[in-house]
Amino acid sequence: MELFIEIIAxxxxxxxxxxCILPILPGPPLSYIALVLQYFFTNHPGTSDEITGRFMITWxxxxxxxxxxxxxxxxxxxxxxxxxxxxxxxxxxxxxxGFLFFPPIGMIIGGFVGAMLMELYYHKKTMGASLLSxxxxxxxxxxxxxxxxxxxxxxxxxxxxxI
Numbered sequence: 001m002e003l004f005i006e007i008i009a010x011x012x013x014x015x016x017x018x019x020c021i022l023p024i025l026p027g028p029p030l031s032y033i034a035l036v037l038q039y040f041f042t043n044h045p046g047t048s049d050e051i052t053g054r055f056m057i058t059w060x061x062x063x064x065x066x067x068x069x070x071x072x073x074x075x076x077x078x079x080x081x082x083x084x085x086x087x088x089x090x091x092x093x094x095x096x097x098g099f100l101f102f103p104p105i106g107m108i109i110g111g112f113v114g115a116m117l118m119e120l121y122y123h124k125k126t127m128g129a130s131l132l133s134x135x136x137x138x139x140x141x142x143x144x145x146x147x148x149x150x151x152x153x154x155x156x157x158x159x160x161x162x163i
Contacts, residue, residue: 005041006163009034013156020148021104023095027148031155032063038162049162059155066151073147074140081136082129083115090118091137112138 012034019025039051075088094114098106116134119125125133 002042005037009037009042009159010156010163012037013152013159016152017149017156020145020152021107023099023107026067028063028066028151028155031152031159032059034159035059035155038159042162051162059158062151063155066147070144070148073144074137077140077143078115078133078136081132081139083119083133083136084123086118086122087115087133087137090114090116091134091141095141108138108141111141 013031015025016027016029016031016034019027019030021027035051035056039056043051074091078088078091091111091114094110094112094117095107096110097114098108098110100106102109112134115137116130119130119133120127
């Protein structure tokens with residue numbers, strides 16, 4: 001039974017890593033659930049491989065913070081580069097459309113183009129101002145994805161380490 005749980009935990013950790021890039025999967029929460037499985041079913045108390053409650057609480061907090069930041073950071077980066085709510089919405093729409101047609105690169109290009117077009121269309125901004133807003137959206141997406149990848153990657157390391 002322990003081997004089965006460990007296999008499921010590793011698979012969930014890998015899916016969690018993929019979820020950092022794919023918008024339909026919650027990456028860090030899936031990785032954390034894999035840690036929870038190991039904590040409850042394959043933990044070895046009293047050994048060097050023991051998973052402590054403090055470790056689990058720390059990673060729960062990190063998972064929550066990273067997940068929340070993933071929603072805040074792209075909008076924040078867009079806003080500090082002069083983008084509007086419409087640019088944020090255009091970026092999200094563009095990412096989804098890009099994901100459908102050209103995953104995963106389409107997400108990046110789609111988000112950039114979506115933000116730029118919304119600024120051009122709704123606010124009649126110049127091309128330069130629209131590109132700046134789109135760049136902010138792109139940087140926010142990259143930063144958000146990066147922190148999710150870092151968190152899920154470290155959790156996957158621990159999932160494998162605790163086997």
